[in-house]
Amino acid sequence: MRHRVRAGDPAAFGELFDVGARRVYNHAYRLLGDWSAAEDTVSLTFLEAWRGRNRVQPEGGPLVPWLLGIATNVARNLARARRRHAAALDRLPQPRDEPDFADEVADKIDVLNSARAAQQALSALRRPEREVFALCVYAELDYVATAEALDIPVGTVRSRLSRARARLRDVAVPPVAAHEEAW
Incomplete structure (x- = not known):
């Protein structure tokens, strides 16, 4: 697969996409x-x-860690662009507040509340810790694959993941308390 991808074989890229x-x-x-x-x-x-x-190196394992490394960099760039866009919008005069019924409905959906709470907890992490946590926990990569994806030593992956877990334990809010605050 690595040789085919390296050679630019469209079918190999289709398989890689799948x-x-x-x-x-x-x-x-x-x-x-x-x-x-x-x-x-x-x-x-x-x-x-x-x-x-x-x-792409001709020898090696699966290409998913390589893709996730690229995705991490792309996500960084998109997040930076979003922050710049938000800063530019903040400099514009604020429109009058109008009631938005969509926000009221969205706030009452339990799934969105859970996702929001998880995202908020993750946002409390520093970017390097959040990236390692996402690759190890959500993408289920092992330490070596995570280190390869982020181009960092395995020991750094272990220490960042440990700090991320400790910090998440500190900022985690029990779901019942989060639900009560919404009401």
Whole structure:
């Protein structure tokens, strides 16, 4: 597979997409907390993978860690662009407040509340810890694959994951308390 991808074989990229697209999407969603941004990340990840196919090492294991490493970088860039866009919008005059019934309905959906609470807990982590946590826990990569995806030593993966878990224990809010606060 690595040789075929490296050679630019479209069928190999189709197989790689079939194997990795869902994992890239889930990883991006967990990093960004936005379905649309996760879809953009999938598209941009495979575009970058195509462009960087000659950097694939001929020998090695599965290509999913390579894709997740690309996705992590793409997600960083998209998050940076979102922050810049938000900062630009903050500089504009604020429109008058109008009641939005969609917000009222969305706040009452339990699934969205749970996702929001999880995303909030993850946002309390520093970016490097959040990325390692997402790859190890959500993408289910082992330490070696995570280290390869982020281009860092395995020991760094272990220490970041340990700090992330400790911090999440500190900021975690029991679901019952979170539900009561919403009402």
